[in-house]
Amino acid sequence: MPRVWPLVWAVILVALVTWPFAMPGEFLWRDMAVPDHFGFIPENFGAGDLPARNVPQDGALALFSMFAPASWLVRAVVIGAAGCAAAGGWMLAKSAPAPAMALAVVNPFVVERLLQGHWSVAVAAWMLPAIAATALRGHRTWAWLGMFVASLTPTGGLLALVCGTVTARGFRLPTAGVGVALCLPWIIPGVLSPPLSPSPAAVAAFAPRAESSVGTLGSLLTLGGIWNAAALPPSRQVGFALFGLVVALCVALGVRRMDRPLPLVLLAITGWGLSGALWLYPDTLAAAMEHLPGSGLLRDSHKLVALAIPFCVAAVGTMQASWRVVAVAAIFLQMPDFSSALGVLAPRPAETINARLVGQLSGRTAFFPERTGLIDIPGAVAVDPYTKAVSMVHSGQLTVDGEVIDPPSPRFVAAQAAWAAGDMGKLEEMGIGAVVVDGAVVATTAAARPAVPWVLTTAWAFSPVLLVGAAAYRRARQR
Structure with a gap:
């Protein structure tokens, strides 16, 4: 024993x-x-x-x-x-x-x-x-x-x-x-x-x-x-x-x-x-x-x-x-x-990732105007699962007790401005290949898929x- x-x-x-x-x-x-x-x-x-x-x-x-x-x-x-x-x-x-x-x-x-x-x-x-x-x-x-x-x-x-x-x-x-x-x-x-x-x-x-x-x-x-x-x-x-x-x-x-x-x-x-x-x-x-x-x-x-x-x-x-x-x-x-x-x-039960949307994006960088990287769940705020599944423009904004601790990333701010102005050329220059609103692709550009730096992790x-x-x-x- x-x-x-x-x-x-x-x-x-x-x-x-x-x-x-x-x-x-x-x-x-x-x-x-x-x-x-x-x-x-x-x-x-x-x-x-x-x-x-x-x-x-x-x-x-x-x-x-x-x-x-x-x-x-x-x-x-x-x-x-x-x-x-x-x-x-x-x-x-x-x-x-x-x-x-x-x-x-x-x-x-x-x-x-x-x-x-x-x-x-x-x-x-x-x-x-x-x-x-x-x-x-x-x-x-x-x-x-x-x-x-x-x-x-x-x-x-x-x-x-x-x-x-x-x-x-x-x-x-x-x-x-x-x-x-x-x-x-x-x-x-x-x-x-x-x-x-x-x-x-x-x-x-x-x-x-x-x-x-x-x-x-x-x-x-x-x-x-x-x-x-x-x-x-x-x-x-x-x-x-x-x-x-x-x-x-x-x-x-x-x-x-x-x-x-x-x-x-x-x-x-x-x-x-x-x-x-x-x-x-x-x-x-x-x-x-x-x-x-x-x-x-x-x-x-x-x-x-x-x-x-x-x-x-x-x-x-x-x-x-x-x-x-x-x-x-x-x-x-x-x-x-x-x-x-x-x-x-x-x-x-959590917000599921739309596999069809992921397939449509096909590795292109997406801009989600209404998603900032965090979502509300019962009892807390959580990291958006989409940030793990698709390449996207990240906001990175962090608010604690109502005060902005980390401001949104410059790329996210620029993408918001370009989308609001309807400037698809600017979005393409930024490498953004698709814009997603309400879970659907509403606009695309000819931007290439981003390279994936996989060597170090592998x-x-x-x-x-x-x-x-x-x-x-x-x-x-x-x-």
């Missing part, structure tokens, strides 16, 4: 968090839009009007959906990553695997990101304990494969790069090289894109927020504090976050019993320190975003807190018998309704083959 219980415990933990992903259908909630079929379009591979925020994720889903529904891959990755978190917690634990596994799988960071629709960021956070555990043990191939999974999203790639490099023993330089290579699908488009010019409101809107009874610093310390106050389990808004301070106390008590804690401590200091510093000094972040391409990735500075997860997991994994029950209880009591709150992620998708092959070659040479 002692050999079986960790597996049973892992299955329970994973099921409590990922149960919505076991249900059939397409996913649509806030920033999560996963239709079954992604288009082979420039936007899914890092090109288009907006920064490359969803690569290589969307490109990988586009490639996968050529053979099977994209939602299948999302289900497999989410559930598999949660399982890896449980395994990472077990490996990082010294004497108390139960609380370590619980914190690795069920923590405020992961739950809040899922409620925001950031499923691939949650995947990255789940992978960090596994990356740290395998890197600390010298298992370079497993660590690199974990970094590959985490790098689905730019945030995950950055977190995996830092985590893998700091915790690698004896192979730090090659790990850094692997991490940078895995980030190329978004680094290269980011460098080629012009820097942002954010307003103070644009930075403040994505700053960490205080949760009830613990303040902003307490929220960050307990791995919470996402910028969107609506993306919280209700319990976190009525004082249950206080139990997170008990978890933090267990972490503090466990530090002195950790074996060789320095790499994990450095990760935690980096995550908490940077997120706190960018919260306290938003002008510094705004200046970086204005002059440094790709630095917009740090606007949501709460994401950096994920770097503290392996440290917290390892620390609670040293709990003595008298504190283990306290630690597990506090982990669940800091958000006792997390599993039911995640029910909003379950597939729901190379990323095949990188595990290279990593495993390199490991096999290295073992063969050592013999």
Whole structure:
């Protein structure tokens, strides 16, 4: 029985968090839009009007959906990553695997990101304990494969790069090289894109927020504090976050019993320190975003807190018998309704994509005058699924609490003006091949189909083959 219980415990933990992903259908909630079929379009591979925020994720889903529904891959990755978190917690634990596994799988960071629709960021956070555990043990191939999974999203790639490099023993330089290579699908488009010019409101809107009874610093310390106050389990808004301070106390008590804690401590200091510093000094972040391409990735500075997860997991994994029950209880009591709150992620009746319209567009860039990239669904605003299926002129406008944070893209504004003036020649010059109103093509031009920059994402998708092959070659040479 002692050999079986960790597996049973892992299955329970994973099921409590990922149960919505076991249900059939397409996913649509806030920033999560996963239709079954992604288009082979420039936007899914890092090109288009907006920064490359969803690569290589969307490109990988586009490639996968050529053979099977994209939602299948999302289900497999989410559930598999949660399982890896449980395994990472077990490996990082010294004497108390139960609380370590619980914190690795069920923590405020992961739950809040899922409620925001950031499923691939949650995947990255789940992978960090596994990356740290395998890197600390010298298992370079497993660590690199974990970094590959985490790098689905730019945030995950950055977190995996830092985590893998700091915790690698004896192979730090090659790990850094692997991490940078895995980030190329978004680094290269980011460098080629012009820097942002954010307003103070644009930075403040994505700053960490205080949760009830613990303040902003307490929220960050307990791995919470996402910028969107609506993306919280209700319990976190009525004082249950206080139990997170008990978890933090267990972490503090466990530090002195950790074996060789320095790499994990450095990760935690980096995550908490940077997120706190960018919260306290938003002008510094705004200046970086204005002059440094790709630095917009740090606007949501709460994401950096994920770097503290392996440290917290390892620390609670040293709990003595008298504190283990306290630690597990506090982990669940800091958000006792997390599993039911995640029910909003379950597939729901959503605005379907008109396959006939997609076929009519035939890869041409479309202009949807009435669609701005977001749609209303029961209980929230969500990303328009059409942005994943067809090449279109993106607005990119973001409004928070009635204030415009990100203005519409220049191309969208110009397309609106040209359409209002009936200037089809101007639309053709802008590369727009069709105009869609009320779900029907109402005008076309002779604009060519846009080129799809698929090479980087395809190379990323095949990188595990290279990593495993390199490991096999290295073992063969050592013999």
